[in-house]
Amino acid sequence: MGDLRSSVQVPVTVLVNGRSYTVDVEPRLLLVHLLRDVLGLTGTHIGCDTSQCGACTVLVDGKAVKSCTMLAVQADGCSVTTIEGIGSVENLHPVQEGFWEKHGLQCGFCTPGVIMAAADLLRQHPNPTDEEIREGLEGVICRCTGYQNIVRAVRYAAERMQSADGEVEVAATAGLDRGEGSQGGATS
Amino acid sequence: MSATVFGSQVKRREDPRFITGRGRYTDDVQLPGMLYAAILRSPHAHARIASIDTSKAAQLPGVVRVYTGADLQDRMGTIPTAWLPPESDIKTVAHPALAVDTVRYVGDGVAMVVATDRYTARDALDQIHVRYEVLQAVAEQELAMAPGAPQLHADAPNNIAFHWKVGNATDEVFAQAEVVVRHRIRQQRLVPNPMEPRASAAQYDPSTGELTVWVTSQNPHIHRFILSGVLGVPEHKLRVVATDVGGGFGAKIAVYPDEALVGFAARDLGRPVKWTEDRREHFLATTHGRDQVEDIELAGTRDGTLTAIRVKALANMGAYLSTAAPGVPTILFGLIVPGPYQIPYAGADVYGVFTNTTPTDAYRGAGRPEATYLLERMVDLFAREIGMDPVEVRRKNLIPKDAFPYHNAMGLEYDSGDYHRALNRALEMAGYADFRARQQQLRAAGRYVGVGCTTYVEICGLGPSQVAGAVGFQGGLWESSTVRVHPSGKVTVFTGASPHGQGEETTFAQIVASKLHIPVEDIEVIHGDTARIAMGWGTYGSRTTPVGGSALAVATDRVIEKAKKIAAHMLEVSEADVEFVDGSFQAKGAPQRRASFQDVTLQAYLAWNLPAGVEPGLEASAFYDPANFTYSFGTHLCMVEVDAETGDVTIDRYIAVDDCGRVINPMIAEGQVHGGIVQGIGQALYEGAVYDDQAQLLTGTWMDYAMPKARFFPNFETAFTETPSPHNPxxxxxxxxxxxxxxxxxxxNAVLDALAPFGVREIPMPLTPQRVWQAIQNGREAE
Structure with missing residues (x-):
C-alpha cells in the first residue's frame, strides 16, 4: 500500500471543458480532486463521501457522473464537462438560466451538481413532468430550497430547450452530447 | 421603478457566480505552499488516553507535523461557551481543541496531522497509535442523570450542565383545571447537514503578525472574537473571512476546535494550512440539533379554553457546551412555550445534561421548533380529549389582533399580529370543511387521510442587546451597516450580518435601491469579512433582515440626510426646503430647481463648494439595536394519506400561510418557506440521529441518515399575509x-389525525413506515 500511495504516478489525459490536460496522478486520485486540486476547477463541489448527494456531478462523455466516485485514471481519454464549461455568464446554458430565473438555488453549494444532473436528465427526457423531474433528481440532495424551485428551474429549462429558439437548442445539445462547453469563454 | 423595488420579485444578484461555478467557498481557497490538515478522532465515546505514538506518522513522506493535545495544551486556549443562562447554575467545562487525557464522544479530536496533500494527511492518521482505556459511556440524557451513570465532568455532578426555570404555572392551577392532558414527547436528535461540510484555511504573515482565517461561519466576527482569545492573536491582527458559505442551519454558528487548530498550525508552521471535514466527520464533529425528552401538561376547560401549559424538559447537550448551546433549550425554547394562544399560566423547567455524544447547538429554529411541536401536539390531544375540532380550539384561543402588543405568560412582548387572518386564509386555501366531509367518506372506504394544523408564533430578529445580556448571551445582538456612496452615485453596502444562502445580497440592495431611487445593479452588498466590516453579529435567529436590514435602512437615511444638506447648498435653498423625490433633490414648490442624486454625490467628493460644517465624502454607518424581538407567525396545514398496510405516509397537499411583516422579495421569502418546510418534514418523517447504548453513532452517513429528497414532496401552496412590525424602520x-x-x-398532526380510527395518540418521530405500521397494529389490537 505504501508503495502505491505516492511513488507510483500514472499519466492521465482528459479533455475538460474542451481543453486537453495531461497530468501525472496517483492511481487513487479521485476525479473530483483532479478537477478541484490539480486543475483548479473549484466549481465542482464535494458534499459527501458515499455518493449520496451529487454535489460533485459532472458530465463524462456527456453522461452525469459523480466525480467523487470515479478515479481520475478512469477518466483517461474522456471528455469531461464541469459547471465552468456548460455555459458562461454571458451565455448561460438553459438549465443555468432556469436556476437563476426560478430561484433554484440558495447557498449555491449543491447547485453545480444539480445543474449537471438536470442537464443529463433533460438529455434523456426532454419534456419531463414535475413528478419525472423529482424522480430524476433522486441522485442529488439540496438542503436549502425544498426542491420546488429546482423543479420549476428544470421545467423552465425544458421549455426553453423545446422552444422554437433553435440557437438555444443547438447550443444546449452540443454542450450535452459532446461533453464540451461549447458556448462559453470559460473553456480554455 | 424605485417605488416598487421593495416588495418586488428581483432575481438574485448572487446567482451568476453560483450557477457558473465561481462561488468562493472555504475549500476553494488555494494558496502557494498550502498544507492540508486531517484530524484523528476518537472511536470511543468515553475513554482515557493512555498513550499516543505519532512517530510512524511523523516519518511518512509528506507529513510536516503531527500535533497531540499534550503538545497544544500550554500553547492555545480551550474552546469556550458563549451563552450562560442566568440563575441556572451552569457548569462551563473547558473543551480542549485536542483531547489531553480523556475523550468524551466519538469524534472528539485526538491528534492533527499536517501534510503536503489531503491524501497523505489521511494516510498518516492511520499510522498514529493511540492506546485507550475505555470507560463506560452514556448517550441518553435520562440515563445520564440516573444514579450510577458514568460521569463526564468532575465539576458537573449527575451530568447536570444547568437547570433553568421560568414561568407562573403552579401545581394549583393544574389541580383545579377542568381538563388536563399529559403527554411525553421525544424530540429526536437531528444532524444539520448543510451541503457544504465545515472547512477552515489559514495563512500567517510573520512580518506583520497577521493571521487570516477563512472559515465556514455564519458569524465571522464572533469567530474573530473567540478565536482571538483561543489563539492569542489580537483582533486587529486577525482577519476572518466567510464570503460564500454553503448553508449553515445553525451548525456554523459555533466556533469549533478544528477551526482554531488550523489557525494555530498556520502560525506555528509559517505556511498556509487547510482542513475540510468529510461528511462522516460532519456527523461526528459538527453540532447536532434538538434532542429533548419532554413531559408536558396542558390544562383547559370543556368548552375549549386553554388555561395553562407547562413542560419539564431534559435537553441532551452532548459532551461539552457548544458556543450558543445553553440558550437553545432555555431562552429560545422556554419563553415561547405558550405560543400564539392566550394562555394565562405557563412554565418551563429545563435540565441541560451532559452525555457522551456530539455536542448539540442551534439547528434551524433552535428551541422554537421544539416549543411549537409540543404545544401543537398538545392542542390536538386536548381537542381530541374534549371532542372539539382542533382548528376550532386554535381559533378560540389565538391572541386576537386588537390585543397587541401582547405580553405572554413568560414576559415576552409580541409586537404585532393578526393570527386569525392567517388561519382563515390557510383554511380557505385548503378547503378545510370539505376535506373533513371527504375524510369521513374515505374512512368508510378504508382509506386513511388526515389533516394537520399548526398555528405558530416565533421569536425572531434576535435581538435587543440589553435583553441578550439579561438572558446570558455573551455578546450584543445589534447589527451594523455602512453605506458608502461613491462619487458616481454607485453604492457599496457593508453589513455585519453574514448571509449564507438567504439572498441578502439582493434584498439588502432592494432596501437601499428603494430609498435612494437607484437601480439595484448600482449597489453591491459586502458581507463575511472582518477586514471590510467593522463589527457585526452574523446570521442566525432570523435576525438578518429585521436587525441587519434595519441598520442598513438607518444608515441609508443618514446618507440621504447629508446629501440633502449638500443639495440645499447647491440649490441655494434652506435644507428644510429640499425634498428627495424620485432620485432628485428638489426645492419644495419649485421642482425645476433640482439636482440629481449623482450631481450631489459627485459634489460630495469634489468638495469644491460644500456648506459650512459639512465634511467631504458621502458615507454613513449605523449600529442598530432593535427595541424588541419580532414575532413572525402563521398557519400551516397538511393533508396526508397513510397506507394502513405498509405504514407509508404520502403528503397530498401542504399549505403555508406565513406573516413575516413586510415582504421585501416574495420570490426569496417563498424560497425560505419551501426550504424550511422540507427540513421540518424531514424531522417529522425521515431524519433522526441514533446512538447505541455505548454511545456509538449508528447513523453516521447519508446511507443511514435519511435526507429529504425531491421525490418525497408535492408542490407546496404558499401565501403571505403582511402585518408590519411596529418597531423597526x-x-x-x-x-x-x-x-x-x-x-x-x-x-x-396530520398523520395522527389520519390514524384516529385506530386510537393512535403518539408515534415517535421520525414517523417511518415501520413505526406507523406498528402503531396501527397496536391500535387494532387495542380495539
Missing part, C-alpha cells in the same frame, strides 16, 4: 425559520 420580521418551526407538528 422596515416593518419586517424574520422568515428563515418559520417553515421548520411549523412543518413538523403539522405533518405529525
Amino acid at each position: 422596515l416593518g419586517v420580521k424574520g422568515i428563515g425559520e418559520t417553515g421548520t418551526i411549523a412543518a413538523t407538528p403539522t405533518v405529525v
Whole structure:
C-alpha cells in the first residue's frame, strides 16, 4: 500500500471543458480532486463521501457522473464537462438560466451538481413532468430550497430547450452530447 | 421603478457566480505552499488516553507535523461557551481543541496531522497509535442523570450542565383545571447537514503578525472574537473571512476546535494550512440539533379554553457546551412555550445534561421548533380529549389582533399580529370543511387521510442587546451597516450580518435601491469579512433582515440626510426646503430647481463648494439595536394519506400561510418557506440521529441518515399575509425559520389525525413506515 500511495504516478489525459490536460496522478486520485486540486476547477463541489448527494456531478462523455466516485485514471481519454464549461455568464446554458430565473438555488453549494444532473436528465427526457423531474433528481440532495424551485428551474429549462429558439437548442445539445462547453469563454 | 423595488420579485444578484461555478467557498481557497490538515478522532465515546505514538506518522513522506493535545495544551486556549443562562447554575467545562487525557464522544479530536496533500494527511492518521482505556459511556440524557451513570465532568455532578426555570404555572392551577392532558414527547436528535461540510484555511504573515482565517461561519466576527482569545492573536491582527458559505442551519454558528487548530498550525508552521471535514466527520464533529425528552401538561376547560401549559424538559447537550448551546433549550425554547394562544399560566423547567455524544447547538429554529411541536401536539390531544375540532380550539384561543402588543405568560412582548387572518386564509386555501366531509367518506372506504394544523408564533430578529445580556448571551445582538456612496452615485453596502444562502445580497440592495431611487445593479452588498466590516453579529435567529436590514435602512437615511444638506447648498435653498423625490433633490414648490442624486454625490467628493460644517465624502454607518424581538407567525396545514398496510405516509397537499411583516422579495421569502418546510418534514418523517447504548453513532452517513429528497414532496401552496412590525424602520420580521418551526407538528398532526380510527395518540418521530405500521397494529389490537 505504501508503495502505491505516492511513488507510483500514472499519466492521465482528459479533455475538460474542451481543453486537453495531461497530468501525472496517483492511481487513487479521485476525479473530483483532479478537477478541484490539480486543475483548479473549484466549481465542482464535494458534499459527501458515499455518493449520496451529487454535489460533485459532472458530465463524462456527456453522461452525469459523480466525480467523487470515479478515479481520475478512469477518466483517461474522456471528455469531461464541469459547471465552468456548460455555459458562461454571458451565455448561460438553459438549465443555468432556469436556476437563476426560478430561484433554484440558495447557498449555491449543491447547485453545480444539480445543474449537471438536470442537464443529463433533460438529455434523456426532454419534456419531463414535475413528478419525472423529482424522480430524476433522486441522485442529488439540496438542503436549502425544498426542491420546488429546482423543479420549476428544470421545467423552465425544458421549455426553453423545446422552444422554437433553435440557437438555444443547438447550443444546449452540443454542450450535452459532446461533453464540451461549447458556448462559453470559460473553456480554455 | 424605485417605488416598487421593495416588495418586488428581483432575481438574485448572487446567482451568476453560483450557477457558473465561481462561488468562493472555504475549500476553494488555494494558496502557494498550502498544507492540508486531517484530524484523528476518537472511536470511543468515553475513554482515557493512555498513550499516543505519532512517530510512524511523523516519518511518512509528506507529513510536516503531527500535533497531540499534550503538545497544544500550554500553547492555545480551550474552546469556550458563549451563552450562560442566568440563575441556572451552569457548569462551563473547558473543551480542549485536542483531547489531553480523556475523550468524551466519538469524534472528539485526538491528534492533527499536517501534510503536503489531503491524501497523505489521511494516510498518516492511520499510522498514529493511540492506546485507550475505555470507560463506560452514556448517550441518553435520562440515563445520564440516573444514579450510577458514568460521569463526564468532575465539576458537573449527575451530568447536570444547568437547570433553568421560568414561568407562573403552579401545581394549583393544574389541580383545579377542568381538563388536563399529559403527554411525553421525544424530540429526536437531528444532524444539520448543510451541503457544504465545515472547512477552515489559514495563512500567517510573520512580518506583520497577521493571521487570516477563512472559515465556514455564519458569524465571522464572533469567530474573530473567540478565536482571538483561543489563539492569542489580537483582533486587529486577525482577519476572518466567510464570503460564500454553503448553508449553515445553525451548525456554523459555533466556533469549533478544528477551526482554531488550523489557525494555530498556520502560525506555528509559517505556511498556509487547510482542513475540510468529510461528511462522516460532519456527523461526528459538527453540532447536532434538538434532542429533548419532554413531559408536558396542558390544562383547559370543556368548552375549549386553554388555561395553562407547562413542560419539564431534559435537553441532551452532548459532551461539552457548544458556543450558543445553553440558550437553545432555555431562552429560545422556554419563553415561547405558550405560543400564539392566550394562555394565562405557563412554565418551563429545563435540565441541560451532559452525555457522551456530539455536542448539540442551534439547528434551524433552535428551541422554537421544539416549543411549537409540543404545544401543537398538545392542542390536538386536548381537542381530541374534549371532542372539539382542533382548528376550532386554535381559533378560540389565538391572541386576537386588537390585543397587541401582547405580553405572554413568560414576559415576552409580541409586537404585532393578526393570527386569525392567517388561519382563515390557510383554511380557505385548503378547503378545510370539505376535506373533513371527504375524510369521513374515505374512512368508510378504508382509506386513511388526515389533516394537520399548526398555528405558530416565533421569536425572531434576535435581538435587543440589553435583553441578550439579561438572558446570558455573551455578546450584543445589534447589527451594523455602512453605506458608502461613491462619487458616481454607485453604492457599496457593508453589513455585519453574514448571509449564507438567504439572498441578502439582493434584498439588502432592494432596501437601499428603494430609498435612494437607484437601480439595484448600482449597489453591491459586502458581507463575511472582518477586514471590510467593522463589527457585526452574523446570521442566525432570523435576525438578518429585521436587525441587519434595519441598520442598513438607518444608515441609508443618514446618507440621504447629508446629501440633502449638500443639495440645499447647491440649490441655494434652506435644507428644510429640499425634498428627495424620485432620485432628485428638489426645492419644495419649485421642482425645476433640482439636482440629481449623482450631481450631489459627485459634489460630495469634489468638495469644491460644500456648506459650512459639512465634511467631504458621502458615507454613513449605523449600529442598530432593535427595541424588541419580532414575532413572525402563521398557519400551516397538511393533508396526508397513510397506507394502513405498509405504514407509508404520502403528503397530498401542504399549505403555508406565513406573516413575516413586510415582504421585501416574495420570490426569496417563498424560497425560505419551501426550504424550511422540507427540513421540518424531514424531522417529522425521515431524519433522526441514533446512538447505541455505548454511545456509538449508528447513523453516521447519508446511507443511514435519511435526507429529504425531491421525490418525497408535492408542490407546496404558499401565501403571505403582511402585518408590519411596529418597531423597526422596515416593518419586517424574520422568515428563515418559520417553515421548520411549523412543518413538523403539522405533518405529525396530520398523520395522527389520519390514524384516529385506530386510537393512535403518539408515534415517535421520525414517523417511518415501520413505526406507523406498528402503531396501527397496536391500535387494532387495542380495539
